[in-house]
Amino acid sequence: MKYSVESCDRLSYLDSARGIAIICVIIGHMNLRNRLISQYIYSFHMPIFFIISGMLLAYGEKWKIRSLWDNIKRKATNLLGPYVMFSLLSIMVIALDSVQHENLKGFISKICKAGVNTLNLDGIQTLWFLPALFIAETVFLILHRVVRDKRSACIFTLVVAAVTTIYAVFTHICNDCGERLIPLTTGFNIINRALIGFIFLFLGYLFEKSKKLYQLEKVKLFAVALVLIFINLLLFRYNFVDLRNSVIGNPVVYYINAICGSYGVIILAKLFFSKNRLFVFFGRNSLIIFATHLNFMIIGFSLMLAGCFTIRYEGLVGVIIVIAIESIVVLLSNQISKFLSIISSRREANRKLMIE
Numbered sequence: 422m423k424y425s426v427e428s429c430d431r432l433s434y435l436d437s438a439r440g441i442a443i444i445c446v447i448i449g450h451m452n453l454r455n456r457l458i459s460q461y462i463y464s465f466h467m468p469i470f471f472i473i474s475g476m477l478l479a480y481g482e483k484w485k486i487r488s489l490w491d492n493i494k495r496k497a498t499n500l501l502g503p504y505v506m507f508s509l510l511s512i513m514v515i516a517l518d519s520v521q522h523e524n525l526k527g528f529i530s531k532i533c534k535a536g537v538n539t540l541n542l543d544g545i546q547t548l549w550f551l552p553a554l555f556i557a558e559t560v561f562l563i564l565h566r567v568v569r570d571k572r573s574a575c576i577f578t579l580v581v582a583a584v585t586t587i588y589a590v591f592t593h594i595c596n597d598c599g600e601r602l603i604p605l606t607t608g609f610n611i612i613n614r615a616l617i618g619f620i621f622l623f624l625g626y627l628f629e630k631s632k633k634l635y636q637l638e639k640v641k642l643f644a645v646a647l648v649l650i651f652i653n654l655l656l657f658r659y660n661f662v663d664l665r666n667s668v669i670g671n672p673v674v675y676y677i678n679a680i681c682g683s684y685g686v687i688i689l690a691k692l693f694f695s696k697n698r699l700f701v702f703f704g705r706n707s708l709i710i711f712a713t714h715l716n717f718m719i720i721g722f723s724l725m726l727a728g729c730f731t732i733r734y735e736g737l738v739g740v741i742i743v744i745a746i747e748s749i750v751v752l753l754s755n756q757i758s759k760f761l762s763i764i765s766s767r768r769e770a771n772r773k774l775m776i777e
Contacts, residue, residue, distance in 0.1 A: 438690035440704030465682025475625025556615035
């Protein structure tokens with residue numbers, strides 16, 4: 422997802438890592454018979470996006486010379502703008518799906534719920550991530566401006582980790598108490614998951630600034646990646662995670678899993694997949710894929726239930742279909758974007774000629 426650094430500063434291995442991560446997101450959201458695969462993916466598939474955002478901030482320099490307000494406005498444009506656009510698209514898909522399967526009351530209820538979730542930044546489906554990233558990056562920018570020394574920033578991050586963990590326990594208690602507490606916790610949850618994201622973003626920034634790991638030889642770096650992935654594979658089944666609802670289970674296991682899984686993928690991407698066209702392509706267009714893949718899943722399931730095709734839209738077949746559709750959508754959207762950019766440039770050129 423395009424967040425933190427101008428296109429000229431992009432690093433292909435981070436694009437590749439993000440591409441691998443977005444494919445994992447698609448797999449994790451597909452109806453798989455083997456639940457362990459989804460559980461494994463969930464252990465790191467959202468933290469890795471926050472970590473990569475922090476790493477990109479570490480490489481960027483222009484944001485450091487801009488004013489805080491200017492940076493926040495840019496983040497709002499890059500993240501909340503697409504959030505609104507894709508939310509409207511999701512509401513349209515929900516409306517089309519509800520027309521087929523719901524009565525009038527159910528239809529209105531679903532549309533209203535989607536609208537409320539959009540306005541309060543809770544997000545429809547996966548779109549919760551965009552406001553969460555905006556809040557996380559805003560907190561980081563404020564921290565960077567207010568706190569100059571690394572030690573104080575680390576202490577602040579540890580405090581945030583403690584507070585978010587306490588809230589996660591509170592959420593678990595609320596779920597046991599019944600739905601009457603859900604409206605109370607929704608607002609806190611929106612902030613809490615963003616703060617958890619901030620922790621990973623800060624770790625990504627800190628890690629990339631140190632650059633100690635990348636000084637290792639390739640063989641040793643590969644060994645580190647294998648160890649990290651092995652730890653993740655060893656621990657993931659002992660924890661259930663749903664970051665959207667601030668469910669992190671055992672916080673120690675959660676952070677170990679998230680960090681090991683994320684950096685395992687990032688290191689492997691750096692070593693072997695930095696020039697992989699598929700992963701880089703998906704990474705550079707992950708915002709579109711992230712925001713739309715569930716919509717295509719909903720449409721696919723609706724068509725399957727309606728008997729429009731006989732292919733079972735689930736499992737590996739479903740993943741391949743969604744990836745193929747997303748590839749086409751991304752290519753089309755890129756072409757449309759280029760076309761609109763050309764039109765805009767020509768209009769600007771004509772306007773200047775008229776002024777002269």
